[in-house]
Amino acid sequence: MGSQSPRAQSLPSFEKLFRQPSIHAALFEDKVFGHDDWNKHRSAAWRHRIEPTVFFRVAVGFAWQLGAVALVSGGVGVLHILLHGRDTFLSNSHLATPFSMITFALSLLLVFKTNSSYSRWWEGRIIWGQIVNFGRNYARQALMWFPTNRPDLRAAAVRWAAAAPRVLLAHLREDTEVIAEVRGILTAEEVDWLCGWSNGPLGAGTALGQLVVAAELPEQLEAEMQKQVELYTNCAGGCERIFKTPIPPAYARHTSRFLMLYVMTCPVLLWSSTGWLTPLVAVIIAFLLLGVENIGVQVEEPFHVLPLYDICRAIEANIKEMQTAFSGDGANGGRTRPNAADLAALALVVPNMAVNRRGDPAGRGAPKERRSSASAPVDTAPAPLAAVPPASTEIAVAATPPPPVVTDAMRGTTGTSATASTTGQASAVGRRSSVPSTEVT
Incomplete structure (x- = not known):
């Protein structure tokens, strides 16, 4: 292959004249943008300067x-x-x-x-x-x-x-x-x-x-x-x-x-x-x-x-x-994972919240006493679940943990599976007993 022509050799330098600095x-x-940037952007004195x-x-x-x-x-x-x-x-x-x-x-x-x-x-x-x-x-x-x-x-x-x-x-x-x-x-x-x-x-x-x-x-x-x-x-x-x-x-x-x-x-x-x-x-x-x-x-x-x-x-x-x-x-x-008390508290709170949404979807119009009773623990719950302190209930709702079955599959340990199984059974009993009583109230 021969050498390039003078025109081809000078082309890159010529193109540099038309490239943006x-x-x-x-x-x-x-x-x-942050708050300061938006305040500056809204200023007519800055925009028109x-x-x-x-x-x-x-x-x-x-x-x-x-x-x-x-x-x-x-x-x-x-x-x-x-x-x-x-x-x-x-x-x-x-x-x-x-x-x-x-x-x-x-x-x-x-x-x-x-x-x-x-x-x-x-x-x-x-x-x-x-x-x-x-x-x-x-x-x-x-x-x-x-x-x-x-x-x-x-x-x-x-x-x-x-x-x-x-x-x-x-x-x-x-x-x-x-x-x-x-x-x-x-x-x-x-x-x-x-x-x-x-x-x-x-x-x-x-x-x-x-x-x-x-x-x-x-x-x-x-x-x-x-x-x-x-x-x-x-x-x-x-x-x-x-x-x-x-x-x-x-x-x-x-x-x-x-x-x-x-x-x-x-x-x-x-x-x-x-x-x-x-x-x-x-x-x-x-x-x-x-x-x-x-x-x-x-x-x-x-x-x-x-x-x-x-x-x-x-x-x-x-x-x-x-x-x-x-x-x-x-x-x-x-x-990283909820404990057994959190799962038990979640079994109490979630069904009651669901009943409250069915009775009053907008969260308004119902008497104050009824709304407060719907969110409180039900007296007919089994003894292990009723013993959960209110503070644990609030943590469980805020954390929104994954289902116990998923946790068992991830951990893969015998002891944890037994605990989650017991908790799952207690949660099911809590749901069966708490939902009807809340609807009656």
Whole structure:
């Protein structure tokens, strides 16, 4: 193979002239809003304030376009001097009608482009909101339902729930690598295994699903966790669809070239009314119109604009907090499983709450004495259940523990099974005795 031609060798350097500077692209990066940000955003004094530094950073992205408009404006001035004010095509009367026609058409193109880009940006944000829900739900369910005698599975599930969003982030951005994103989350063996996948999110989804299967959960719980894995893979597919399918390039390019032709011919129309102020006026008009078009272009691909790193860090913080709470090391003393007293209290409270909902769905209209009696322990309950203190009842309702049968399957110990079985029988007796008595009351 021979060497490349001089034209081919100089092409990359030529293309650099038309690439946006980093200081321009950074203006369009989003952030996660808080209360202070919203207060600032609602302030008219801040919104309408002109910031010279921001103006300059935006203008840098349109350097050659604005320079071309200024040159054309100067050329129109020179031509006007040479023609000595004769009635030529520079007259307003000759150009007003054509410009009014194309202005309307250009406005329609810009509005459609901006609205379409915003729809893509908002869809991308919705998808990443679902990613947040996936990370929280998968980690929470794994900490609740995975067997306590398999701490390795529980730890692996938590790691992959935190790593999966970062794997998707690296898949969508060109300046990130999977290894750099998950090195501090996954083990070295897991990172090596993940790097063997050409599609990182698909590998992460596979690992998440395999962990659920390895936990040997009851069928219903396994199906529930597999729904979270399916949600993650669906979100990854939605991101790929947005990333790989832009607004039809023919439409986008025609709009951009139409706009450039419009701002280049504006000086011809403006000269008769603005004179030598035409270069300044034309550059300002070009800056404003190019800015509208550029907003649509920047948000068309939302994943370099959305605050994905902040979202991933929020997911990791939530998962870490849940892990601390379920391990019992939290400030409030987290627990992984309900005890027998909690289950007994739950057997008393839940049927009575159900009867109260059937008698008064809205929780209103019934006498105060009746509502209070429906939520109190029933006197006809068996002796072991009636001995449960009220404080334990409140904890059981707040914790909403899983069914005793699920707990037995996870623990797999003879002593615990016997205790849960006794509790289940007592719960059944409590339900049979408490429901009729409450209905009579």
